[in-house]
Amino acid sequence: MDRRLVAAVVVGAGLILAGCEYASGDLTPPTRAARGDLAPASGEELYRADCAWCHGADGAGTGRGPDLDGELDGGAYTHFMLSTGRMPIAAVDQRTDRREPAYDSTELEALVEHVVGFGGTGPAVPMVDPGRGEVATGALLYAENCAACHSTTGVGGALTSGQIAPSLQRSTPVQIAEAMLVGPGCRAGDPDCGPGDGAMPVFDDFSDHEVDSIAAYVRFLQSGGDHGGLGLGRIGPVTEGAVALLIGLGALLGLIRWIGTAVGEDT
Amino acid sequence: MRSEPSKTRAIAISFGVSTAASVALAIVYLMGGQPQAEGALLGVSLGGLAVGFVLWGHRLMPKGPFTQNRETSSGRAERAAAVEDFESGAESLERRGFLRRMLAVALAAIGGAALFPVRSLGSRPGRSLYHTQWTPGARMVTIDDALVRADTLEVGGFITVFPEGHAGSADSQVVLLRLTPGSYEAAGGGAAPEGYVAFSKICTHAGCPIGLYEPATNSLFCPCHQSVFAVMEAAAPTAGPATRPLPQLPIEVDDNGYLVAIDDFAEPVGPGFWGRGR
Amino acid sequence: MIKRAYDWVDERVGASSFTRDALNKVFPDHWSFMLGEIALYCFVILVLTGTFLAFFFDGTTAETVYEGSYAPMHGQTMSAAYASTLEISFDVRAGLVMRQIHHWASLVFVASIVAHLCRIFFTGAFRKPREINWIVGVTLLGLAMFNGFTGYSLPDDILSGTGLRIAYSIALSIPLVGTWIAFLVFGGEFPAEDIIGRLLVVHIMIVPALIAGLIGVHLAIVWKQKHTQFPEAGRTDTNVVGSHLWPTYALKSTGLFFGVFAVIAVMGGLFQINPVWLYGPFEAHQVTSPAQPDWFLGWTEGALRLFPAWEIRAFGFEIPNPFYPAVLLPGVTFLLLYAWPFLEARFTGDRGVHHLLDRPRDRPFRTALGSATLAFYVVLFLAASNDVIAKWLTIPVNNLTWAFRVLVLLIPAVSFFFVRRFMTALQTSGVDRWTEVPLRAVIGRPD
Numbered sequence: 007m008d009r010r011l012v013a014a015v016v017v018g019a020g021l022i023l024a025g026c027e028y029a030s031g032d033l034t035p036p037t038r039a040a041r042g043d044l045a046p047a048s049g050e051e052l053y054r055a056d057c058a059w060c061h062g063a064d065g066a067g068t069g070r071g072p073d074l075d076g077e078l079d080g081g082a083y084t085h086f087m088l089s090t091g092r093m094p095i096a097a098v099d100q101r102t103d104r105r106e107p108a109y110d111s112t113e114l115e116a117l118v119e120h121v122v123g124f125g126g127t128g129p130a131v132p133m134v135d136p137g138r139g140e141v142a143t144g145a146l147l148y149a150e151n152c153a154a155c156h157s158t159t160g161v162g163g164a165l166t167s168g169q170i171a172p173s174l175q176r177s178t179p180v181q182i183a184e185a186m187l188v189g190p191g192c193r194a195g196d197p198d199c200g201p202g203d204g205a206m207p208v209f210d211d212f213s214d215h216e217v218d219s220i221a222a223y224v225r226f227l228q229s230g231g232d233h234g235g236l237g238l239g240r241i242g243p244v245t246e247g248a249v250a251l252l253i254g255l256g257a258l259l260g261l262i263r264w265i266g267t268a269v270g271e272d273t
Numbered sequence: 274m275r276s277e278p279s280k281t282r283a284i285a286i287s288f289g290v291s292t293a294a295s296v297a298l299a300i301v302y303l304m305g306g307q308p309q310a311e312g313a314l315l316g317v318s319l320g321g322l323a324v325g326f327v328l329w330g331h332r333l334m335p336k337g338p339f340t341q342n343r344e345t346s347s348g349r350a351e352r353a354a355a356v357e358d359f360e361s362g363a364e365s366l367e368r369r370g371f372l373r374r375m376l377a378v379a380l381a382a383i384g385g386a387a388l389f390p391v392r393s394l395g396s397r398p399g400r401s402l403y404h405t406q407w408t409p410g411a412r413m414v415t416i417d418d419a420l421v422r423a424d425t426l427e428v429g430g431f432i433t434v435f436p437e438g439h440a441g442s443a444d445s446q447v448v449l450l451r452l453t454p455g456s457y458e459a460a461g462g463g464a465a466p467e468g469y470v471a472f473s474k475i476c477t478h479a480g481c482p483i484g485l486y487e488p489a490t491n492s493l494f495c496p497c498h499q500s501v502f503a504v505m506e507a508a509a510p511t512a513g514p515a516t517r518p519l520p521q522l523p524i525e526v527d528d529n530g531y532l533v534a535i536d537d538f539a540e541p542v543g544p545g546f547w548g549r550g551r
Numbered sequence: 552m553i554k555r556a557y558d559w560v561d562e563r564v565g566a567s568s569f570t571r572d573a574l575n576k577v578f579p580d581h582w583s584f585m586l587g588e589i590a591l592y593c594f595v596i597l598v599l600t601g602t603f604l605a606f607f608f609d610g611t612t613a614e615t616v617y618e619g620s621y622a623p624m625h626g627q628t629m630s631a632a633y634a635s636t637l638e639i640s641f642d643v644r645a646g647l648v649m650r651q652i653h654h655w656a657s658l659v660f661v662a663s664i665v666a667h668l669c670r671i672f673f674t675g676a677f678r679k680p681r682e683i684n685w686i687v688g689v690t691l692l693g694l695a696m697f698n699g700f701t702g703y704s705l706p707d708d709i710l711s712g713t714g715l716r717i718a719y720s721i722a723l724s725i726p727l728v729g730t731w732i733a734f735l736v737f738g739g740e741f742p743a744e745d746i747i748g749r750l751l752v753v754h755i756m757i758v759p760a761l762i763a764g765l766i767g768v769h770l771a772i773v774w775k776q777k778h779t780q781f782p783e784a785g786r787t788d789t790n791v792v793g794s795h796l797w798p799t800y801a802l803k804s805t806g807l808f809f810g811v812f813a814v815i816a817v818m819g820g821l822f823q824i825n826p827v828w829l830y831g832p833f834e835a836h837q838v839t840s841p842a843q844p845d846w847f848l849g850w851t852e853g854a855l856r857l858f859p860a861w862e863i864r865a866f867g868f869e870i871p872n873p874f875y876p877a878v879l880l881p882g883v884t885f886l887l888l889y890a891w892p893f894l895e896a897r898f899t900g901d902r903g904v905h906h907l908l909d910r911p912r913d914r915p916f917r918t919a920l921g922s923a924t925l926a927f928y929v930v931l932f933l934a935a936s937n938d939v940i941a942k943w944l945t946i947p948v949n950n951l952t953w954a955f956r957v958l959v960l961l962i963p964a965v966s967f968f969f970v971r972r973f974m975t976a977l978q979t980s981g982v983d984r985w986t987e988v989p990l991r992a993v994i995g996r997p998d
Contacts, residue, residue: 145623154484163840202429227575234823247846249656266582306644312820320813326806334799398730448650458884480720482837495839544720545871
């Protein structure tokens with residue numbers, strides 16, 4: 007019984023760890039570098055190699071992916087998807103979660119320029135300077151508009167149907183502004199990706215100063231705020247309860263086991 | 274069996290460590306304090322005392338175990354005598370039935386009167402749950418008192434609005450969404466002027482603000498108990514414990530391009546209560 | 552010197568006979584008998600840290616503009632309750648560690664009460680003559696949970712404010728008198744501004760006084776009846792075997808107090824809890840996700856999430872959906888808890904006096920029933936974090952909710968079956984340690 011119990015615990019722990027690994031999903035994108043071609047390439051070459059098979063030769067879309075010349079498409083949306091590593095994806099129904107970007111900054115710029123050339127009427131890559139914004143203003147705007155989905159603590163949350171509002175822990179100011187402008191998160195395999203098709207609403211009725219301030223507040227959330235010690239994932243009472251039960255009560259159970267006797271022991 | 278000096282040494286060390294931690298804690302405090310240092314040092318200082326006491330109890334105390342007898346509960350005679358003592362004292366009350374009844378009535382009356390301050394605790398519910406601050410023609414404003422125009426939101430946009438003059442009013446909070454113009458009517462819904470629809474933001478399950486909107490599925494999602502409301506079906510609940518759709522606010526665009534309410538909601542907003550349908 | 556002081560007092564109160572009884576009183580030493588003491592010492596810690604906090608906390612919803620040192624809130628209008636909580640956290644020396652110790656202690660307080668209750672249950676310590684103490688104990692559990700809820704609602708932040716909104720709606724859902732109860736308790740339509748001030752009075756005065764009084768009764772009864780003990784060598788139904796109160800037990804118990812305080816102090820300094828500055832002040836139209844109550848209300852929250860979209864409606868009247876998981880379920884739960892000693896006495900026909908405890912294996916049915924019941928509440932508790940789990944595993948929340956609806960019925964049934972077999976196998980195999988039971992006896996045919 008002893009050995010089997012230990013085996014069961016080890017297998018269980020292994021399963022949990024495997025689940026964590028799977029869920030944390032740092033999947034490798036299909037980059038040209040991964041395929042072994044390291045010579046510098048133009049935007050057109052990159053597009054043809056990595057994007058055209060889903061998005062069409064001139065960004066007109068195919069059965070596998072939406073067009074890139076529509077109402078929302080342009081610098082902002084393209085830059086957002088590429089710089090957060092959400093694109094390119096290897097399979098049509100792969101989740102578009104944040105990953106390491108597949109391209110360096112030169113390639114990224116070239117690709118964005120190429121896609122802009124398809125004629126989409128969406129916003130351009132925005133200029134954001136959190137230094138010009140005010141953290142206090144940003145805090146108010148964030149609480150009013152962002153906290154419900156992305157959590158007051160910026161760790162994100164679940165939406166319906168398996169979608170999530172992602173953590174903002176690694177979002178750059180430009181990415182924040184871009185997401186607000188286009189409302190990203192089209193469903194995988196969705197042929198349309200225009201206004202109102204994203205998981206995130208469109209928040210484009212904000213002044214530059216307001217966007218700067220929101221970016222400033224998100225930057226604050228990323229770097230500070232955990233004055234009480236370990237943040238425990240900033241999830242709230244769920245993790246706090248787990249710590250109280252497992253670590254708090256657990257330690258105290260150990261303590262009283264040490265202080266007291268068990269059946270059969272002497273005082 | 275440990276020798277006497279080694280037994281005492283561990284205890285002495287514990288108390289010594291505790292003392293050092295307490296001194297360090299005082300220094301941290303004098304220098305302005307720091308939560309992690311305070312907690313850790315307090316923990317060590319208390320822990321040192323804890324270890325010292327327990328070790329003392331384990332090692333240097335008279336070796337047990339010791340035995341003691343339990344007494345039985347009060348003997349039958351004692352119990353009967355107690356009852357008799359009570360009853361003999363109660364004799365003077367026993368034969369005064371009329372006085373006892375008058376006393377009972379007086380106590381009941383003062384008890385009842387003493388409950389009346391409870392009524393001062395709050396206003397009567399009345400019809401307050403049946404109405405919000407929305408009135409016919411009330412213009413929509415954001416929390417910052419900015420009027421909402423027909424061009425404020427893009428398709429896929431989402432904002433919380435209130436009646437003008439009542440920004441922040443809890444029962445009047447409304448989610449304003451902009452759908453693709455024509456799509457709401459095409460799905461069988463009512464009017465959606467320029468694609469705008471407005472619903473009460475208060476979840477009909479337990480009253481949380483429904484702060485999550487997913488344009489891709491046109492769902493409003495309540496974070497408290499995961500009720501999902503399908504916007505295209507007039508915010509009918511499609512998942513979770515909510516049983517009623519979100520009341521819809523009838524709206525239109527006025528001559529100056531502002532979004533206004535046509536009337537208050539047709540039913541009470543928020544979660545259910547006993548006489549809700551009356 | 553102690554002798555002179557004692558003489559001085561005793562010449563005036565003459566309590567030497569009681570003092571001698573007390574000093575020599577024997578207490579059994581089993582480690583599981585200290586679970587209640589952990590709870591007691593948590594209460595002491597709560598009172599000590601709570602008193603400190605009460606000197607700085609301003610428990611009203613009166614609006615004020617924040618001028619303290621937490622930059623992101625600077626210049627924001629907020630309630631005095633929230634502003635004073637920020638002040639405690641950032642501008643009062645040792646304020647944050649006191650706040651965090653206080654909150655961690657409240658979580659461990661309820662946890663230790665539950666652990667203690669389980670120990671009492673599984674060893675049959677609630678049987679005659681200890682039914683009164685069981686009732687006192689269950690009441691203490693309810694009061695501790697209630698004070699935890701009122702306590703974390705005091706800072707008036709978005710997360711706890713959402714919890715108050717749900718509590719208001721639960722009150723509304725009570726048939727006939729629900730609207731009156733909600734309006735009278737809160738002081739009007741939500742968000743009634745009086746509620747924070749009222750919660751303060753309840754939290755620092757009324758409930759702690761009740762808890763302190765009931766703890767006194769609880770300990771007095773244990774003192775009078777003497778503690779139970781396990782049936783081992785030298786222990787009978789008419790004696791108590793262990794250590795004297797003075798000096799051994801007193802020293803070890805003092806050590807336990809410092810140990811409990813030490814663990815909670817370390818948690819208070821190193822583990823952040825309830826960072827209300829990140830949550831933001833309560834606004835009735837704002838919300839955050841994920842949104843859960845503190846752990847001890849997880850079972851009610853899980854019930855609210857799992858209970859299907861049913862409600863009763865007729866003739867314009869209704870008993871709304873939250874009533875069943877949040878009023879009926881807790882009501883039945885506490886009713887059954889209170890009634891258990893009497894229910895068991897009736898079922899088993901055993902109305903005798905017991906001072907010797909059962910080992911869980913001696914009562915397979917009771918142990919299995921208790922395990923199944925515990926499993927039920929644990930599944931509900933886990934269901935309260937369904938959105939957190941769903942995000943972590945990137946699966947649809949709704950699917951997880953359905954899975955939990957199945958599990959909440961399946962797991963208790965399965966655990967009843969297996970625990971009963973396990974206890975019976977422990978009994979018949981005669982082994983001493985539960986890890987030595989042959990697995991076959993549990994999952995296969997019993998020998």
